[in-house]
Amino acid sequence: MNRPWDDDERPPADDVPESDGEPGLQPDEPDEQGRPVGRRIVLGMLGLSALGIVFGKQLDDAQSNLLAPVVAHDPTGLSDLLPAVDRFRFYNVTDSEPLRTAATYKLTVGGLVDRPVTLTLADLQAMPQTSLIKDFQCVTGWRVPQVHWSGVALPDLLDYVGVQKGATALRFTSFDGTYTESLTLAQAQRRDVLVALQMLGAPVTRDHGGPVRLYVAPMYGYKSCKWLGGIELASKVTPGFWENEGYDVDA
Amino acid sequence: MRPPAELLRFTRGERWVHRATAILICVCLLTAAILYIDALSQLVGNRALVEWIHVICGIGLPVPALIGLGSKAFRKDARRLNRFTRNDWKWLRSRQRRDGTIPVGKFNAGQKLNASFQLGGILMMLSTGLVMRFANHWPVYLRTGATFVHDWMAYAILAVVLGHLWMANRDPDALRGMRTGYVRTSWARREHEVWANREVARAKAAQASTGGTGATDAG
Numbered sequence: 001m002n003r004p005w006d007d008d009e010r011p012p013a014d015d016v017p018e019s020d021g022e023p024g025l026q027p028d029e030p031d032e033q034g035r036p037v038g039r040r041i042v043l044g045m046l047g048l049s050a051l052g053i054v055f056g057k058q059l060d061d062a063q064s065n066l067l068a069p070v071v072a073h074d075p076t077g078l079s080d081l082l083p084a085v086d087r088f089r090f091y092n093v094t095d096s097e098p099l100r101t102a103a104t105y106k107l108t109v110g111g112l113v114d115r116p117v118t119l120t121l122a123d124l125q126a127m128p129q130t131s132l133i134k135d136f137q138c139v140t141g142w143r144v145p146q147v148h149w150s151g152v153a154l155p156d157l158l159d160y161v162g163v164q165k166g167a168t169a170l171r172f173t174s175f176d177g178t179y180t181e182s183l184t185l186a187q188a189q190r191r192d193v194l195v196a197l198q199m200l201g202a203p204v205t206r207d208h209g210g211p212v213r214l215y216v217a218p219m220y221g222y223k224s225c226k227w228l229g230g231i232e233l234a235s236k237v238t239p240g241f242w243e244n245e246g247y248d249v250d251a
Numbered sequence: 252m253r254p255p256a257e258l259l260r261f262t263r264g265e266r267w268v269h270r271a272t273a274i275l276i277c278v279c280l281l282t283a284a285i286l287y288i289d290a291l292s293q294l295v296g297n298r299a300l301v302e303w304i305h306v307i308c309g310i311g312l313p314v315p316a317l318i319g320l321g322s323k324a325f326r327k328d329a330r331r332l333n334r335f336t337r338n339d340w341k342w343l344r345s346r347q348r349r350d351g352t353i354p355v356g357k358f359n360a361g362q363k364l365n366a367s368f369q370l371g372g373i374l375m376m377l378s379t380g381l382v383m384r385f386a387n388h389w390p391v392y393l394r395t396g397a398t399f400v401h402d403w404m405a406y407a408i409l410a411v412v413l414g415h416l417w418m419a420n421r422d423p424d425a426l427r428g429m430r431t432g433y434v435r436t437s438w439a440r441r442e443h444e445v446w447a448n449r450e451v452a453r454a455k456a457a458q459a460s461t462g463g464t465g466a467t468d469a470g
Contacts, residue, residue, distance in 0.1 A: 032327070032330050032331055032334055032356075033334055033336060034334040034335045034336035034337070034339065035334065035335055036333045036334060036335075037333070037334070037335035037339075037363070037367070038332050038333035038334070038335070038363055038366065038367035038370075039333050039367075041364070041367035041368065041371055042367055042370050042371040042374065044371070045368075045371030045372065045374065045375050046371065046374055046375065046378070048375070048400075049374070049375040049378045049379055049400055050378070052375075052379070052396055052397075052399060052400035053378070053379060053382055053393050053396040053397045053400060054393065054396060055396060056395060056396025056397065056398075056399035056400050057392040057393075057395040057396050057399070059396075059399055060395055060396070060398075060399040063399075080289070081287075081288065083398075083399060083402030083403050083406075084399055084402070089287070089289065089292075090289040090292040090293055091292070091298050092292065092293065092296040092297075092298055093296070093297065093298045093299050094296050094297065095296045095297060096296055097293060097296070137391065139386045139391075139394070140383045140386060140394060140398055141383065141391065141394035141395035141396070141397060141398035141399075142395070142398055143395065207289075207293065241299070242299075245299060246385075246387070247386065247387070248387050251387070
């Protein structure tokens with residue numbers, strides 16, 4: 001065992017390696033002696049990791065504030081490669097990005113409703129719009145503060161189709177054909193849950209899940225289903241895509 | 252008695268640990284790029300699958316070295332990498348570190364730093380990665396901190412891995428040592444004098460004790 005407070009250049013006696021017992025050799029290999037600097041580096045880095053986990057949020061905030069003007073005026077987009085820059089990170093669980101244009105987009109609302117409907121983008125645009133400015137928080141830790149969102153508040157849409165008795169949950173499907181999400185009826189009736197048509201002050205882009213995506217302000221980003229294609233009212237919650245991979249259904 | 256022409260630098264087990272670790276690091280870096288860089292994410296998609304590969308390889312990264320601990324040669328080299336002698340500090344500070352005036356053991360101080368950094372780096376990535384992957388168990392500020400460390404360390408590890416590859420590529424003998432296990436004695440005497448002298452002495456002693464004729468040149 002090494003004593004870290006032992007400042008002697010010579011290793012303590014119990015640091016001397018054992019002889020490998022071969023004949024004709026001195027017991028000590030000169031390059032096996034010395035202070036265990038490697039171990040100190042490794043332990044130091046582990047300590048740094050723990051400190052980083054606890055205080056990294058502050059560093060992250062400080063760095064993103066510092067870099068905000070640089071990122072805003074960076075024509076190359078290379079600054080997006082830096083950690084802690086306030087930017088959306090692109091997530092897609094299928095082979096390629098699905099494509100629906102403003103002309104081909106359709107949202108089907110069905111299940112336990114009085115009036116199943118299929119809405120075009122124009123239909124959604126004609127409904128009362130709700131705007132809010134809220135953070136987008138990813139479950140893994142990244143966050144984009146103060147994002148402008150606008151679209152049809154989900155409770156308005158639910159009023160429009162009429163929720164039947166017995167419906168307690170919503171199931172969202174993406175037109176990527178794979179992604180699904182879920183909310184309880186109570187969660188879906190919050191006014192900060194949007195069928196979003198606009199984001200960042202412009203129509204939702206294809207990369208961000210456009211032309212229409214879900215935005216669930218009080219919950220983690222994976223709840224905000226991109227490329228929203230269908231909403232189904234059901235009698236119980238069906239865990240969504242990431243929730244089948246171990247994420248919380250209620251988060 | 253002539254010295255052997257070649258010396259055994261790395262056993263088969265050690266080379267296996269090195270290769271497995273290298274492959275795992277490369278897969279981690281490659282999948283990291285896909286997960287992190289939007290243009291690549293858009294190209295590849297399949298985030299759940301890419302993430303799964305990344306996490307499996309990341310958790311697997313320390314495994315080859317842990318298995319390697321079963322080998323005496325690996326343990327001995329790990330000890331050599333761990334220990335810094337007075338000459339190591341001199342070597343690091345010296346401008347003439349490459350000319351052989353400061354005798355070097357089996358590993359020079361740069362190689363020791365590289366090994367320590369990579370082990371520490373792997374453990375940092377593992378600890379922060381687990382906080383990110385098993386998200387449900389921690390408050391979100393810890394995950395933001397873990398992501399911050401994980402992202403910056405990924406760049407640091409990439410830089411050190413590229414530096415390691417660059418240094419190795421400049422030295423065919425070093426490359427061959429890791430590929431085949433053997434290095435030329437003349438190279439070893441130049442780059443790792445203390446180690447080479449001991450290995451030569453060891454070989455001669457072994458020859459003497461078995462009554463060897465000194466004609467065995469190859470390793």
